Amino acid sequence: MIEPELFLKFLKGRRSIRSFQADPISEKEIEMILEAGRWTPSASHRQPWEFIVIEHKELLEKISKNAYYGKFIKEAPVAIVIVGKLNISPKWHVIDTSLVSMNMMLMAWVLGIGTCWIGAMNREKVKELLGLDENDYLLTVLPFGYIKGDIPDPKPRKPLNKIVKNV
Numbered sequence: 700m701i702e703p704e705l706f707l708k709f710l711k712g713r714r715s716i717r718s719f720q721a722d723p724i725s726e727k728e729i730e731m732i733l734e735a736g737r738w739t740p741s742a743s744h745r746q747p748w749e750f751i752v753i754e755h756k757e758l759l760e761k762i763s764k765n766a767y768y769g770k771f772i773k774e775a776p777v778a779i780v781i782v783g784k785l786n787i788s789p790k791w792h793v794i795d796t797s798l799v800s801m802n803m804m805l806m807a808w809v810l811g812i813g814t815c816w817i818g819a820m821n822r823e824k825v826k827e828l829l830g831l832d833e834n835d836y837l838l839t840v841l842p843f844g845y846i847k848g849d850i851p852d853p854k855p856r857k858p859l860n861k862i863v864k865n866v
């Protein structure tokens with residue numbers, strides 16, 4: 700097991716990274732990130748997801764043009780698209796895939812690899828670029844790469860006494 704204080708420190712230390720070195724990340728590291736996704740819990744254990752690994756620079760550039768706050772995707776050597784399958788879990792696919800995304804982001808951070816959830820994009824256009832259909836919910840495109848520059852300072856969080864109710 701992981702030492703609790705260390706784990707909390709690790710969670711607090713994770714940052715969204717928006718600038719990447721061009722160096723590729725290894726197949727082993729990509730596999731570990733995918734494994735972290737695969738082992739995510741899901742409602743009724745339906746695992747309503749698919750992961751698309753993109754290493755094709757041109758495709759990343761096209762996606763980047765359609766990501767409103769994610770132009771930096773094109774800098775990353777690899778990205779993973781997380782897709783929710785509506786037919787497998789019509790009710791929970793968004794929540795289940797969101798948990799996948801968190802697992803992948805945390806795995807990346809342990810590996811010293813930066814990433815950032817890209818939510819704001821022209822979904823219809825990106826789905827078309829990826830050959831996805833109406834059964835596919837495009838959750839996010841996570842870019843992955845070694846961190847370029849300094850790790851950003853943490854953004855302040857709401858204090859516990861503002862968000863916790865004791866009853």
Ligand SMILES: Cc1cc2nc3c(=O)[nH]c(=O)nc-3n(C[C@H](O)[C@H](O)[C@H](O)COP(=O)(O)O)c2cc1C
Nearest residue numbers: 713714715716717768769815816817818819820854
């Ligand atoms: C659902 C979701 C969507 C997000 N979409 C974007 C996005 O489109 N572009 C971006 O740069 N960051 C995006 N982010 C990252 C947040 O801005 C970031 O997590 C937040 O500012 C806190 O910073 P931290 O991750 O470094 O702690 C998104 C995060 C989440 C959870």
